[in-house]
Amino acid sequence: MIQAYENKTAKRISKPDLSVLIPYYNDDPSALLAALHTQYDHTHNVEILLYDDGTQDEDINTKLRQIADTVDQPTRLFFATTNTGRSAARNYLMGEARAPWVLFLDADMRPLHPDFLTRYLSEIKSGHSDIIFGGFRVADTADTPATELHRALSLQSDCLDAATREQSGPQYVCTSNLCVRKSVLDAEPFDITFKGWGWEDSEWAARAVTKYRLKHLENAALHMGLENTETLLARFRDSADNYVQFTKKHPDLAQSLTLFTLSQRLKKIPGQKTMRPILAFLVRNPLGVIPMKLRVFALKMWRASWYAGAL
Structure with missing residues (x-):
């Protein structure tokens, strides 16, 4: 069972240019939602969709409703009673998205640049890409000593600039900060046979880039949720x-x-x-x-x- 909630602006706008899709499970995406709202202006026809994949934390979900009700940006929330996994959650959000392009963000990400949404919209408008990966960064210091290993691993293996990522094609694509033409996902959805953590986004990227144009963009998001x-x-x-x-x-x-x-x-x-x-x-x-x-x-x-x- 999935309950839906939308703010007043979402009810008025039916054809946005970009849908930002944020699945979450045992995470609090309220800081990300607030950060995205600060970048919104009326020249950005962007909607935001969030999907609770079975966490059912009423405190978090109430906070998200309150944030959504305080802004003019179209925002829709979906609350599932059971956990179905990352790929199924993304596929559900994609099915609800009204825009021809979707931007997947993990709940523990934060826009690194004040023109984060504008950079994606500009690349979309150029018409040169079907898949756009913006990359990610980690903080200069870990929140706790327990997460310092994850920060070091990310710096060594994942926090790469666009030029470096471009050389490896799909190898460094992940759904933590991924913008995709919706028709691509209609044709090549995420494989729901992948269970738990790992490799489902790599598999999707490897499959999709054989048919569609991939662009590595310099538009990183900050990964806050180090493990x-x-x-x-x-x-x-x-x-x-x-x-x-x-x-x-x-x-x-x-x-x-x-x-x-x-x-x-x-x-x-x-x-x-x-x-x-x-x-x-x-x-x-x-x-x-x-x-x-x-x-x-x-x-x-x-x-x-x-x-x-x-x-």
Whole structure:
């Protein structure tokens, strides 16, 4: 069951130019919603849609209604009673979007530039792209020591400028800050067979760029929701089945990536899984003496070890 709510402006405007889509689960997207509202002016025909994927936190949802009611920007809210997963949530929002273009933002992102929406609208107007990825950044310092590992990993692997991302095509595309022509998603929806965290956006990007034009734009969003060490260990462990599914659907791309090569090498080592407790110890750094570069390396080896076991 899904309950819907819309502010007064949403009832009046039926054909926006861009729909911003924000799924959330166990997150509070109110700060993102407020930040987007500060960028709105009446020259931007932009609507915002949020989808609660079964959290059912009435405090958060009440706050979102209150924010929506204080602005003129068209804002619609959808509250699901059960969790159906990231891909299904995105597909639902896409089905509700009224604009020919949609912008997916994770609930823990924040626009980095004051003209964040304008940059996307300008690129859309140019007509040169079907898929636009803006990239993301992390804060200069972590909120807590527990999230510093995630910040270091992101800086090393994910926080890349548009020129660097452009060289790798779909490899660095993710749905945390992704603008797409709606007709592309109608033809190539997210694969709901991916369960839990990981690889569903990579699979979609690899599939979509074979038919549509991809643009890497310099329009980053700030990733505020850095995870703690235990969450990272669990996510990398539990995403092994999704990774295998990705490699089967896109073997050429998968085999061109360092992760695949490393996982295949580990797979050939008898008893390689016995090193996982050592890797986890290095990642957790219980004594506080392990250099960050070694912790990041151990985390990547931890992921490769679990993927090797699943391949």
